[in-house]
Amino acid sequence: MLKVDRKVLRYSLSVSVTVGLYGIAFGAASVAAGFSVLQSCLFSLLTFTGASQFAAVGVVASGGTAAAAISAATLLGTRNALYGMQMAPLLKNRGLNKLIAAHITIDESTGVALSQVEFGNASMRQGFWLTGVGVFVFWNLFTLLGALGAKQLGTPASWGLDAGVPAAFLGLLWLRLTSNFLRYVAATAMIFTVLVTPWLPSGLPIISATAVAIAFGWTDRRSEQ
Amino acid sequence: MWAVLILTSVLALATKLAGHYIPGRWLSNPRLQRINALIPIALLSALVVAESVTNKTKLVIDHRLAGVAVALVALFAKMPFPVVVISAVTTSALIYHLH
Incomplete structure (x- = not known):
């Protein structure tokens, strides 16, 4: 230094x-x-x-x-x-x-x-x-x-x-959002949030979007950089 | 408010420190790494939606969505970050007052 x-x-x-x-x-x-x-x-x-x-x-x-x-x-x-x-x-x-x-x-x-x-x-x-x-x-x-x-x-x-x-x-x-796969994940997370908002206490839809990350990360190898 | 500030800060530092003390091989599981890379994308996407079209547990379309739509156009046009935010803010304020 x-x-x-x-x-x-x-x-x-x-x-x-x-x-x-x-x-x-x-x-x-x-x-x-x-x-x-x-x-x-x-x-x-x-x-x-x-x-x-x-x-x-x-x-x-x-x-x-x-x-x-x-x-x-x-x-x-x-x-x-x-x-x-x-x-x-x-x-x-x-x-x-x-x-x-x-x-x-x-x-x-x-x-x-x-x-x-x-x-x-x-x-x-x-x-x-x-x-x-x-x-x-x-x-x-x-x-x-x-x-x-x-x-x-x-x-x-x-x-x-x-x-x-x-x-x-x-x-x-x-x-x-550097790849189409990542854009797809983002779009899915957005739709997911819209869908769950009326059914969950406020704040929870945001955290529950983690499920989208887990679902895609669990199964799909395209998310590897 | 203070609880959010203090606990968020403590957990943020604990997370960072954990990284410096835990040997890297513990988290070398590729599945865990894939999920970790996707978490910011999923959460930021959810935050964009929550902040632009929801109010508590209701879906609401108002001046905020107009602002975010303009921000999206600015991002497609490769505008720098301050322009993106200012264009959203201006649009939203205009519609809020016209309404």
């Missing part, structure tokens, strides 16, 4: 700023769901995994129970465990550093680290730390801005904020 590779630094920064911008959408969504500005900022500081944060406030906004919000967020975060398994042997951290490394183990830090694989372990480690810390800084900064902005605006619906949340989800989903 003594010498910072400028190429890695530039790449990490651009990822950090771009992803950080999603923080505005999160801050606004969180306040629109009824969380305070302080709570919204604590989400980004302490939970620090975007999709899970969006899920937690999204379930609360749609009238779901706390248990439904927490379980949807936690299920969305399970991929971070897989990232940690890939990163731990590379980082070889101990104690407090290991705790910090775990906290910044997210899509982006893992993604940038893996993108540096041809440049060796040192570049991968730099990519991980620079991106993890960079996203942390910008994500939290923009969460605060989004939360403050939404608070100034008042009623979410009159400013269209209630459509901004599903639009942000759609944007996050869009990035992941």
Whole structure:
């Protein structure tokens, strides 16, 4: 970590700023769901995994129970465990550093680290730390801005904020739909959610969509990357 | 609200830490990996639907769906993320006020 590779630094920064911008959408969504500005900022500081944060406030906004919000967020975060398994042997951290490394183990830090694989372990480690810390800084900064902005605006619906949340989800989903099979899974999950909504307590349709992931992952080999 | 914030945060960190401490071979089961890769897609899809056409346990078509439809068009047109969200927000607000 003594010498910072400028190429890695530039790449990490651009990822950090771009992803950080999603923080505005999160801050606004969180306040629109009824969380305070302080709570919204604590989400980004302490939970620090975007999709899970969006899920937690999204379930609360749609009238779901706390248990439904927490379980949807936690299920969305399970991929971070897989990232940690890939990163731990590379980082070889101990104690407090290991705790910090775990906290910044997210899509982006893992993604940038893996993108540096041809440049060796040192570049991968730099990519991980620079991106993890960079996203942390910008994500939290923009969460605060989004939360403050939404608070100034008042009623979410009159400013269209209630459509901004599903639009942000759609944007996050869009990035992941890299094959026809994945688009098929997404469409099935959407239809499934529409069908079960009238029959389940609110919040549960979202978690029960996990069944779609299990059904497709169980039987179909096309989901292998 | 605080319970959601605190438990979500604790479980998120526990999940991340578990990854750093559990040896990778434990989760090398391909079926488990396939399911894990599909979970974000299924949940995000469900969230899009829940947030755009449901209110509690009812299906509702209103200004939100119009906003999301415009967001979809923006995504097809390869617009950057802020444009996608802002176009959805603007459309939804316009229809909310015209209605």
